[in-house]
Amino acid sequence: MLKRTPLYESHQALNAKLIDFGGWEMPVQYTSILDEHNTVRKAAGIFDISHMGEFFVTGTGAQEFLNSALTNDVTKLAPGQGQYTLMCNERGGVVDDLYLYCLGLGNYLLIVNASRIAADFAWLQGLHEKHPNASKIKLDEKSASYGAVAVQGPNVAKFIDAAFPSDVAVSTLAKNEIRMVSFRGELIYIARTGYTGEDGFEIISPAPLIAPVWEECLRSGKDHGLKPCGLGARDTLRLESCYPLYGHELNDTTSPIEAGVGFFVALDKPQFVGAEVLREQKANGPAKRLVAFKMTGKSPPPRQDYAIWSADGSQKLGAITSGTQSPTLGVGLGLGYVPPSHAATDTSLQIEIRGNKFPAVVVKKPFYKRSAGL
Amino acid sequence: MSSKVPSDLRYAKTHEWVRVAGEYATIGITDHAQHELTDVVFVELPKQGRALKAGESCAVVESVKTASDIYTPISGEVTAINDAVVANPALVNTDPYGEGWFFKIKLTNPAEAQNLLSAEDYGKQVNA
Numbered sequence: 001m002l003k004r005t006p007l008y009e010s011h012q013a014l015n016a017k018l019i020d021f022g023g024w025e026m027p028v029q030y031t032s033i034l035d036e037h038n039t040v041r042k043a044a045g046i047f048d049i050s051h052m053g054e055f056f057v058t059g060t061g062a063q064e065f066l067n068s069a070l071t072n073d074v075t076k077l078a079p080g081q082g083q084y085t086l087m088c089n090e091r092g093g094v095v096d097d098l099y100l101y102c103l104g105l106g107n108y109l110l111i112v113n114a115s116r117i118a119a120d121f122a123w124l125q126g127l128h129e130k131h132p133n134a135s136k137i138k139l140d141e142k143s144a145s146y147g148a149v150a151v152q153g154p155n156v157a158k159f160i161d162a163a164f165p166s167d168v169a170v171s172t173l174a175k176n177e178i179r180m181v182s183f184r185g186e187l188i189y190i191a192r193t194g195y196t197g198e199d200g201f202e203i204i205s206p207a208p209l210i211a212p213v214w215e216e217c218l219r220s221g222k223d224h225g226l227k228p229c230g231l232g233a234r235d236t237l238r239l240e241s242c243y244p245l246y247g248h249e250l251n252d253t254t255s256p257i258e259a260g261v262g263f264f265v266a267l268d269k270p271q272f273v274g275a276e277v278l279r280e281q282k283a284n285g286p287a288k289r290l291v292a293f294k295m296t297g298k299s300p301p302p303r304q305d306y307a308i309w310s311a312d313g314s315q316k317l318g319a320i321t322s323g324t325q326s327p328t329l330g331v332g333l334g335l336g337y338v339p340p341s342h343a344a345t346d347t348s349l350q351i352e353i354r355g356n357k358f359p360a361v362v363v364k365k366p367f368y369k370r371s372a373g374l
Numbered sequence: 375m376s377s378k379v380p381s382d383l384r385y386a387k388t389h390e391w392v393r394v395a396g397e398y399a400t401i402g403i404t405d406h407a408q409h410e411l412t413d414v415v416f417v418e419l420p421k422q423g424r425a426l427k428a429g430e431s432c433a434v435v436e437s438v439k440t441a442s443d444i445y446t447p448i449s450g451e452v453t454a455i456n457d458a459v460v461a462n463p464a465l466v467n468t469d470p471y472g473e474g475w476f477f478k479i480k481l482t483n484p485a486e487a488q489n490l491l492s493a494e495d496y497g498k499q500v501n502a
Contacts, residue, residue: 017412033438034413232412232439300416301436324438325415354418354434 005050006147006207007214014228021231022115022247024051029230036233037327040196043225044153046217047234049202050210053117053143055110055124061136062106069127069273070100071256073266077102082176082191084264086256087120088274092281093252094259096120097244099193101178109178109189111204113246117143127273147210151217152200152237154370155224160201163220164190170201184212195234197241197368239322242292242335242366248304248321249290249335257281258337260290260365288318289343292365295332295351299358301325302334302351311348313357320351328368332360376501377406380471384487385496386447391471394487399448402475403435403466406500411437414466419455419477426450426479428486433476435466448486450479 002025011018016027027048029036039045057066067074072085082101086094096116101109112120121141128134151160161169166181170190173179178191188205205213218226235245244250249259256265257278266272267279295302302323307316323334334351342349345364350357383391389407393400408414416436426432426446433444455477459465465474481487491499 028439029412032413236438300418300434300441301438303441325436327438 003051005048006210007048007050007149010211010214011048016228016230019231021051024114026051027228027230028232030228033230033232033236034327036227036229037236039225039227040153040198040229040233040237041328042154043227044151044155044159044221045196045227045229045233046214046221047150047152047229047231048214049150050147050207051114052148053110053112053114053120053141054146054148054204055112055121056140056142057108057110057124057137058106058140059137060106061131061133062108062138064133065128065131065137066100066108067269068131068271069124070098071265071272071274071278072100073269074100074102074108079104080177080179082178082193086250086261086264087123088256088272088278089123089252090274090277091253092255092257092274092277094246094250094254094256095123095252097246097250097261099191101189101191103178103180103189109204111148111202116246117141145207146204147207147213148202148204149210149214149217150194150196150200150202151221151226152194152196152198153226154198155226156198156200156221159220159224159226160190163216173201183216184209188213195243196237197243197366198237198370235322236324236327239324239333239335240326240328240366240368244290244335245322254337255281255286258286258288258290285340287339288337289340290321290335291338291343291347291362292335292367293333293349293351293360294363294367296359296361299332299351300353301332302353302360307352308336308338309350309352309357310342311350311359313350317342317349326367333367377404377409378471379404379406379493379497379500381493383471383493384447384490385493386445386490387499388445388447389500390444390447392447392487392490394481394484397481397484398453398478399450399481399487400475400478401446401448402470403444404496404500405470408467408470408474411435411440411442411466413438414463417459417463417466417476419460420452422452422455424452425482426452428489435463444476446479447490448479449482451482452477453480454478
């Protein structure tokens with residue numbers, strides 16, 4: 001039996017096409033992936049992300065504990081700020097990538113991938129048990145108690161204040177900031193974050209309140225072109241923005257340095273899980289690198305697991321981790337791992353598709369970057 | 375949502391349609407198939423002159439999310455392919471039974487058409 005989010009009935013009422021997404025029955029699209037993708041790039045879209053996990057880590061030892069468990073520098077977060085970060089194993093492989101928010105002193109919220117909730121919590125519990133200050137740290141897995149939506153696109157800032165009136169306007173949140181807002185007499189979290197490459201907000205509320213949040217966004221955003229969007233568009237949007245996806249670009253045998261997210265690894269921190277391997281990789285260079293590539297002629301869309309070859313077709317270099325026909329750019333593009341010798345921008349490659357090889361070229365990340373604003 | 379199933383065509387369980395005209399037939403994918411695939415972004419068709427056996431995988435249709443094999447429902451030699459649908463794959467979504475056709479073949483054995491589903495039977499399969 002697939003798990004359902006508190007918004008399942010809303011998806012059904014909208015005639016969404018539902019799929020099994022890592023054990024969750026989720027909308028892949030409502031009308032068309034292309035339409036929904038373009039709606040987010042040009043206007044605004046709302047996504048159900050209630051399947052994602054929420055952990056709370058609290059107590060006087062919380063900051064120090066998280067700083068030893070996660071790759072980014074937790075001490076840089078003031079209350080009300082968030083950061084993208086990763087959790088690694090001792091080999092430098094990625095247990096998960098996540099968002100960490102500091103809600104207050106000794107009060108942290110972790111938003112983790114749906115498919116990794118159980119693995120992540122078990123991993124954190126394991127670290128907690130061994131931690132000298134374990135009694136001053138409390139871990140809570142509250143994923144089932146919370147729902148979440150992402151509202152994304154250039155028009156979102158035009159209606160978010162109308163949807164969630166607050167003494168300090170929600171639209172004044174800076175990128176990666178989070179704030180508690182009163183909604184229907186209860187407190188919800190609103191963060192200026194997202195996974196689409198557009199401006200936008202992610203709203204996390206107690207599970208029973210997420211349907212009213214969804215309805216309120218649709219009502220306030222209607223005149224600004226807001227439409228419900230599925231995981232299909234979420235995937236093409238994040239891929240154009242070169243955001244990695246766990247299980248594709250990231251896994252427990254691939255490091256953040258290899259995946260090109262070393263910016264979120266604070267190697268200068270005293271100690272954290274995986275530090276030795278990551279420092280070594282940073283100093284000597286990793287064995288493989290994640291590259292972004294574009295097809296250079298007419299070809300079928302590149303897809304996950306297709307082989308990547310050297311330009312002359314003599315050497316198999318690696319495989320695609322994510323690929324698609326880009327709705328915004330109109331070309332086939334993707335991400336994949338190759339040896340550092342073939343990772344430089346402008347390196348010619350070939351992609352093998354159903355036995356035929358098609359030319360491609362390594363390009364600078366991301367494929368798409370919005371022109372202005374946050 | 376009910377899919378269109380024109381009454382003058384024959385169908386395969388695998389969601390291809392066949393329009394038989396004497397010794398020739400036109401083949402494409404059904405309204406139900408295009409709806410399930412969603413936005414078609416690439417179509418790969420068999421070469422002209424290729425001899426196909428009923429049930430043989432001979433074309434690929436790709437949506438944003440997936441690549442799907444297309445099987446010829448009937449045997450014959452490919453006499454024409456639809457260049458328009460190769461240039462503009464969205465025709466599969468907008469007009470699956472018209473401008474979105476895939477290829478034409480000269481039938482090896484026109485009697486094979488009798489093995490295919492009627493519109494009524496195919497309609498029962500997809501609109502149940």
